[in-house]
Each structure stands twice: as structure tokens, then as C-alpha cells.
Amino acid sequence: MKIFLDSANLGEVQTAAGWGVISGVTTNPTLLARAGAKDFQAVVAEICRLVPGGPISAEVVSSDTAGMVQEARELADIDPQVVIKIPVTPAGLAAVKQLAAEGIRTNVTLVFSTAQAILAAAAGATFVSPFVGRLDDIGQDGLGLVQEIVTVMDTYDYSTEVIAASIRHPQHVVGAALAGAHIATVPFKVLGQLFEHPLTAQGIERFQADWEALQGNK
Ligand code: E4P
Numbered sequence: 670m671k672i673f674l675d676s677a678n679l680g681e682v683q684t685a686a687g688w689g690v691i692s693g694v695t696t697n698p699t700l701l702a703r704a705g706a707k708d709f710q711a712v713v714a715e716i717c718r719l720v721p722g723g724p725i726s727a728e729v730v731s732s733d734t735a736g737m738v739q740e741a742r743e744l745a746d747i748d749p750q751v752v753i754k755i756p757v758t759p760a761g762l763a764a765v766k767q768l769a770a771e772g773i774r775t776n777v778t779l780v781f782s783t784a785q786a787i788l789a790a791a792a793g794a795t796f797v798s799p800f801v802g803r804l805d806d807i808g809q810d811g812l813g814l815v816q817e818i819v820t821v822m823d824t825y826d827y828s829t830e831v832i833a834a835s836i837r838h839p840q841h842v843v844g845a846a847l848a849g850a851h852i853a854t855v856p857f858k859v860l861g862q863l864f865e866h867p868l869t870a871q872g873i874e875r876f877q878a879d880w881e882a883l884q885g886n887k
Pocket of ligand 1: 696697798802803834836854
């Protein structure tokens with residue numbers, strides 16, 4: 670499973686890219702607002718530079734097909750790495766279909782059911798993003814949805830890749846991997862938590878102390 674960073678914060682993107690573990694980035698209007706990214710296009714261009722070759726998702730905000738396609742073309746012009754995030758609505762999937770014909774990649778977002786994922790794949794989505802945490806928040810099984818969508822994509826040989834999104838904690842990442850997700854898009858805080866284990870910290874401390882004691886004994 671690949672790991673994407675779910676962030677529009679350039680400092681976070683730079684740090685996570687430096688760790689060598691991310692192969693793409695997803696943004697959304699909330700993340701851009703949180704990052705204070707007034708010059709949205711410049712931020713997307715910089716993210717592309719920081720994560721070379723990786724798919725970088727940028728979301729449209731129009732609600733009609735023509736508006737979405739227009740926005741998508743402008744975003745795709747920023748860099749070939751840009752993938753257009755589009756909500757799973759009838760207008761959105763019509764846009765996905767048109768963009769696929771133009772060779773522009775899409776990430777169908779705000780997916781909360783397998784039925785919606787099937788429609789996204791049928792329209793030619795490159796990626797589909799089920800929202801794990803938001804489903805868990807309302808007492809439903811977010812990772813169960815990921816597993817169900819992966820099963821359907823595999824059964825019917827859809828090329829659409831599944832991105833487990835709305836990740837809240839490290840167990841969501843592990844669960845997404847076990848469910849067969851192609852990608853998990855992970856917030857910076859959770860990405861950092863993935864490194865942590867008390868025995869790792871304890872082991873480093875012990876090796877350091879033993880090494881220093883050895884040097885002192887020379
Ligand atoms: C990414 O594609 C999604 O927009 C993001 O993971 C949503 O996360 P949230 O539910 O924490 O806002």
C-alpha cells in the first residue's frame with residue numbers, strides 16, 4: 670500500500686517528503702484554508718515540486734459539470750502530476766467521464782458507500798476515496814467500506830485505485846492495508862505516530878548508553 674500525505678501545509682509536505690515514505694499528496698478546500706493557502710495554484714505547484722512524480726490531488730468547487738471541467742483543466746495545467754478531486758454527484762461523475770476522455774486523472778471524493786464507488790469506477794475515475802473516519806464518527810464501519818470497495822474493484826478488474834481517506838489514527842492505516850487499499854492518505858500527525866513504538870525509543874536509548882559506556886572504557 671502506498672502512503673499519501675493528506676495536507677496542504679508546505680512545511681508538513683516538505684518534512685514528510687524528507688522522511689522518504691510518501692508518494693503523493695491529497696488536499697481539499699478545508700486543508701487549504703487551514704494552511705492559509707490564499708494562492709491556491711502556487712501552493713499546488715509547490716507541492717508538486719516537493720513530491721516529484723507523485724499524484725497531487727486538488728479539488729474543484731463548482732457544482733455543475735461545465736464549471737468542474739473548466740476548473741479541472743486549469744488545475745491540470747499547473748502540472749501533469751495534478752489529479753482532480755471531484756465529489757460523487759451526477760454532475761461530478763459526468764465531469765469525470767469527460768476528463769477521462771481528455772486524459773486528465775480524477776479522484777472521486779466524499780465516497781461513503783460501495784454503490785457510489787461503483788459509479789465512480791464506471792465513469793472512469795482514476796482514484797476513489799472512501800472516508801473512513803467520518804463514517805466511524807457516525808457509528809458505521811469505515812474500514813469495512815474500504816474492504817467492500819476493494820473486493821468489488823478486484824472482482825470486476827476496475828483500474829480505479831482505492832484511497833482510504835479521512836484517516837484518524839495509526840490503526841486506520843494498518844486496517845486500510847489489511848483491507849487491500851491501494852493507498853492511504855494520512856494526516857501529518859498520524860504519519861508521525863506511525864513511526865512510534867515505546868520499545869524502539871527504549872532500544873535506541875539503550876544502544877546509545879551502551880555505546881557511550883564503551884567509548885568511556887577505552
Ligand atoms: C482526503 O482526500 C479527504 O479530503 C480527507 O482525508 C478528509 O479528511 P477528514 O474527514 O479528516 O476531513
